[in-house]
Amino acid sequence: MKKNIIWLLFVSLTFIGCNNDDNDSPAEIPVVPGSAVFTKYVALGDSFAAGYSDGALFAKGQTNSYTNILSQQFVAAGGGAFTTPMMVDNVGGFSSGGVQIPKFPTRFIFDPKTSSPVNVPGVSGTAITAHLSGTFNNMGVPGAKSFHLIAPGYGNLAGVFTTPATANPYFARFSSSPTTSILADAMAQAPTFFSLFIGGNDVLGYATNGGVPTSQDPVLGDDITPAATFNFAYNTLITTLTANGAKGVVANLPYITSLPHFTTVPYNPLTAKLIGKNNEAVGVATIKALNTQLYGPLKLVLTKLGAGDRINLLSETGASPMLIKDESLENLTAGLIAEFTPLVGAQNAAFYGLVFGQTRQAKPTDLVLLTTRADIGTAPTATNSGIGIAPPAPLNAFGISYPLQDKHVLIPTEIDEIKKATDAYNTIISTAAEAKGLAFVDTKATLEKLSSGGIRFGTFVMTSSYAVGGAFSLDGIHPSPRGYGLIANIFIDAINKKYGSTLRPVDLASYPIQYPAVIQ
16 A cells, blocks of 8 residues: 555656646747848838937937837847937937027927926037938938938938928938939848838828928928829839848838827817916906807807807806817808997907808817917917917917917818828738738737727736827827837737748837936
């Protein structure tokens, strides 16, 4: 019996030992390139590829670009050196003669006192006229649209200073010659692998300008690129990049409604506290006066004109929508003048008609720009009032007693224009990727997840919430360091899936959600 017990104990120990062996962690899968060749990686794109963040391009942001992160993960699979046209410091933007250029300001930092972004103090050490020698793998150029990547002279420094500008200072810093193009400089490096993430700026300038088209400025242009133009440019890029057998990865474009720049400021922020500038009693008194002197009479007259739904009285206890100009509305200027003249006189009636002919209160379907937040409640000037004069008090508070202008808000017709263009671009991108057998990244789906519940990793959840969600920087458009890490990971997933590589993702927890005022 004793023998049997000893034997059973031996068998049990043997079985436990075998189980322990079976439960050992599996051997780490070696990193292999699969059918891709990462020896010479070249990245083409816009500000996302460059590492733009917090409203500026600066050295640490470039280091944390998704393209630079990708290049680091490529090394284990045979990837070579990846060079970037580095900015001089972490101030951001450009200077000239030791003075910051207003068009290219310093980066944002978060001000906890005002809970809003402010520009970091200092002057960028990166002079706008400086030129770097050598070739660069990271060819991400902030402000670039699809057709800019194939445009000769886009890096001609002289064109940066013409009116209108014909060149981009970010590319002028490292272009191989005044007459070259981004695509030509990329091909001169004989890439074996490329990434292409382009098209955001083809609608973004229009969107951030509130749907006001004015120009195709190489940096801040704000017209929507026609789908035919995008199609020609994009397929030229893909055909050229793959001509010598290079493989690559491309990405589609998100809707602007996934970006906190367009979703952070509510359409209805007008409370007694806000109107009273933190004094609720003053706010209630102001609301009573506005309802009696402005909103009530406007509501009455507009109702007579068959448009009473444009305006309702302000709430004394809740939140009310802001006044906005909607250029898609029937212009009731003449009718307002006729109705108001007997009540307030011809001069005042003319003012009412001019200002409120296409005014309504904002709706949930409108998108108020992040940059508009600073204008709410401020007095319009002759420059930004839309009527050529500074309106008199008390009808001189943007959004409260004076309508926000076209540049402040995207209305549904403008949002629809942007969506249609984005859909057309995305069809072109996916079709080209399929035709050339390229890895395809669905950034649109990823950003939609961020804006509708978030993406979990480990014990963290990333969302698109402004400043605190972890995915976006303080400009509300470009990713945070952690956001760029997320983009790198979805690119890696697509590359592994398409080419059978085993590139490793990065640990998102190792990337911060904001840059500090002083970057070491």
